[in-house]
Amino acid sequence: MKVVVDMNKCQDHGQCVFAAPDVFSMDGDGHLVYVAGPGEELRDEVEEAADVCPLQAIRIEG
Amino acid sequence: MTGRAVVVGASMGGLRAAEQLRAAGWTGAITVVGDEPHMPYNRPPLSKEVLAGKASFESLAFTPKAAAADVEWRLGTKVLAARLDERIVDLDDGEAIRYDGLVVATGMRPRRLRCPGPLAGRHTVRTLADAQGLRDELTRPDARVVVVGAGFIGCEVAATAIGLGVREVTVVDPLPLPMVGPLGELLGRALLRRHEERGVRFALGAGVAGFEGEDRVTGVVLGDGTVLPADVVVESVGSIANVEWLQDNGLDLSDGVLTDERLRIGGRPEVVAVGDVARFPNARYDGVPRRVEHWSIPTDTAKHAAKVLVTHLVGADGEMAPFAPLPTFWSDQHEFRLQSFGAPVLGKDDVRVLDGDPEGDVLVGYHTGGQLVGVVALGGQAAATGAARYRAQLLKSPALTA
Numbered sequence: 001m002k003v004v005v006d007m008n009k010c011q012d013h014g015q016c017v018f019a020a021p022d023v024f025s026m027d028g029d030g031h032l033v034y035v036a037g038p039g040e041e042l043r044d045e046v047e048e049a050a051d052v053c054p055l056q057a058i059r060i061e062g
Numbered sequence: 063m064t065g066r067a068v069v070v071g072a073s074m075g076g077l078r079a080a081e082q083l084r085a086a087g088w089t090g091a092i093t094v095v096g097d098e099p100h101m102p103y104n105r106p107p108l109s110k111e112v113l114a115g116k117a118s119f120e121s122l123a124f125t126p127k128a129a130a131a132d133v134e135w136r137l138g139t140k141v142l143a144a145r146l147d148e149r150i151v152d153l154d155d156g157e158a159i160r161y162d163g164l165v166v167a168t169g170m171r172p173r174r175l176r177c178p179g180p181l182a183g184r185h186t187v188r189t190l191a192d193a194q195g196l197r198d199e200l201t202r203p204d205a206r207v208v209v210v211g212a213g214f215i216g217c218e219v220a221a222t223a224i225g226l227g228v229r230e231v232t233v234v235d236p237l238p239l240p241m242v243g244p245l246g247e248l249l250g251r252a253l254l255r256r257h258e259e260r261g262v263r264f265a266l267g268a269g270v271a272g273f274e275g276e277d278r279v280t281g282v283v284l285g286d287g288t289v290l291p292a293d294v295v296v297e298s299v300g301s302i303a304n305v306e307w308l309q310d311n312g313l314d315l316s317d318g319v320l321t322d323e324r325l326r327i328g329g330r331p332e333v334v335a336v337g338d339v340a341r342f343p344n345a346r347y348d349g350v351p352r353r354v355e356h357w358s359i360p361t362d363t364a365k366h367a368a369k370v371l372v373t374h375l376v377g378a379d380g381e382m383a384p385f386a387p388l389p390t391f392w393s394d395q396h397e398f399r400l401q402s403f404g405a406p407v408l409g410k411d412d413v414r415v416l417d418g419d420p421e422g423d424v425l426v427g428y429h430t431g432g433q434l435v436g437v438v439a440l441g442g443q444a445a446a447t448g449a450a451r452y453r454a455q456l457l458k459s460p461a462l463t464a
Contacts, residue, residue, distance in 0.1 A: 002091055009121075012443055013401075014390060014450055031444035047127075051078070051278075051361050054392065056124060 001043055002061040003036055009057035016058060023048060025039035065090040065375065068151055068159055070141045070307070070422045071167030072096020074104070075337030075360035079165045082368030084129040085373060088375065092133045093159060095151070097140040097358035098189060101126075108193040108359055109218040111392060115197060119190060124396055127182040133224065137387060141168075141362025146330060163371045166210040166319055167364075170301035170355065175210060178334045179283075184295045187215055199294045206230040208290050210270055211298035212240035214393045217253065219296050220262045221395040232263040232290055234270060234282065245400075246410040246428070249440055253395075260396050265290065301355070303339050318343055318353040323384035325367040331374040336360060345386035347405055347435070347463045354389055364385040388457055392446075399439075401446040404428070404456040406436030417448055425449055433459060 003023060010032050016024040017032075022042055024034045038046060043060075050058040065088060067083050069076045076094050083092055096102075099256040103122040120449035126133070140154040144164070152158050172186035187195040196219075199205065205228045209216045212235035223231045237243065240257065241249030254264065265284060274281035274289060283291045303318040313328045314320035318341040320327070325342055327333045335342075337360040341351045366385045373380060393400040410429030416437065423441030425448045427434050434456065439449035 012395075012446075014446070015390070018453065020448075024449060030447045052358065054104075054106060057214060059125075 001038060001040055001046065003034060003038060003046060004059045004061060005032065005034055006057040006059070007032075007039050007057040011055055013052065013054050015052040020045035031035075059062035064184060065162035066160065067092045067163040067165065067371070067375070068128060068161040069094040069095070069165040069167055071165075071169055071212060071304075071337065071339075072098065072135065072146075073102050073165040073167065073169050073311045073337070074094075074124065074136060075129075075169060075339075075355075075364060076165070077126060078361045078364035079101040079167055079336050079368060080133045081127045081130045081181040082364045083163075083165075083372060084127070085365075086161075086372035087370045088368075088372045090162065090361070090375075092130070092137060094133055095136040095139050095141050095153065097138065098191075099138045100190060101135065101137070103190060105188075108188050109215050110222055111223045112190070112193040113187075113197050113200060113219065115201075121460070122190070123266065141307050143307050144311060146308075146328065149332070150305075161298075162332065163375050164333045165367065166180040166333065166339060166373065167335050167337050167360075168304035169339050169451065170303055173300045173302050174271055174298065175297050177270060177272045178358060179206050180275045180278050181277070182275070182278035183293065184279055184297060187219060188301070196294070196343060199257045200226050200228055203295065204229045205293045206291050207232070207296065209233045209298060210282070211235060211300070212237065212264070212266070213243070213300070214241060214391075216296070216298035217241060217257065217395050218393060219298065220257065221260070225396070226262050230263065231261070232265055233257070234265045234268055234284065235289070236267065236269045238266050239267075240264070244407050245279065245438060246406070248413050248420060248439060249400075249424075249426055252440060255421075256396065256398060282369075301338075303353070305339065314341075320351055324370045325363060325385055326370060332371065334371050336367050342385060343407075344389075345384040346388065346461055348406060354387075356389055356391040358390050359387070386461075388453070398441055399443075399446055401449045402436060402438040403449055403453045404434070404436035406438050408462070409435040416452070418445065423448075427452070430462065433462070435459070435462070461463050 242250035269285040272283040305315045338355040406428040412429040416425045416427040423445040428436040437452040439445035
């Protein structure tokens, strides 16, 4: 599974961090950082994160 | 698995319902009926990026999940009536569709002002077509804009219009402060000051008595007789649930459609509601059924309702926990953001600053009976991050008693 975040769309709402804390987090400045190739066992939480992104900036490939 | 699930409403709630029916294991047919011509799209940018000319439809459209690729979309089609006893919905093209499971996802439409005067030049902001029409008018040179309603949409539109450089923007509301209904006085005052500093004018404590103009609106007449000159009027005075098609089924349709604690309607396990048309009790709070017009609600309700419906349709056992979402909303106005978790509206009588200062970035707590029930941040990213720190606490709080 590959996670792609459109950083031009992302506005750092952080909803993905609540949905998938193993994959998404905020850095010290409140900006999004994420794991681009998370394990398959995290698929449910990554899909949840994609659903709750207000900007619909998260895409799951594979 | 045979049979058909019908989803009425093709906005975000309808899309999420269809996807979640598949996720919950429904392999029968799914038909989604919606009266707009578009596939589901994201609405928050309508009052901001779309008005500002920074977003195309392509950038707003949701990408349906692969598992929902076989869903039948009946767009540009209105459902005229539901016959729940017969499990049939009647479409405006004359077709009647029989269903095994029904999802009500018809959402809301804007309330309109019923006072004398011309209609031309008056706008609402709910659909893509609305926003595109309003954008064309906001780009008229020297436009004077009057926004009726100082709620979230009204304040977002006012901020966007100022950003577009219109000549004058005035927000009218009968209440004394913007967004005071959902947020209370402390933040209402802070928001008023921020908007005024950026050039938005306010006529507060004022109702609209009528509109001036012959062929199109030229002014807004207030209750005290004052006339605000206006080339463009935006009405953001609340919304009405699209439930007329459900009448004659013995349902409580007094404000949206009443559901039980598992989002079922009228005691029928094969009919559920999702999105802001659903008036549901939230087990996290006091058990009083309420509609919630937050962006997160279509997805939250769809996940729960789809599981409830599929469990029934496949005859599986097992009771799910009652629906208990943590409400969350945000609003972007000018360069600042409001970020909320929980239910501030239930704690407006006991509001305290948790961090910061209303003049700058501020984090505000809303309490009832001494218990924190909501937090709202206003300011930059640091304030929003601060609010998020309280989310875990709000999730752990005991339910309120009725």
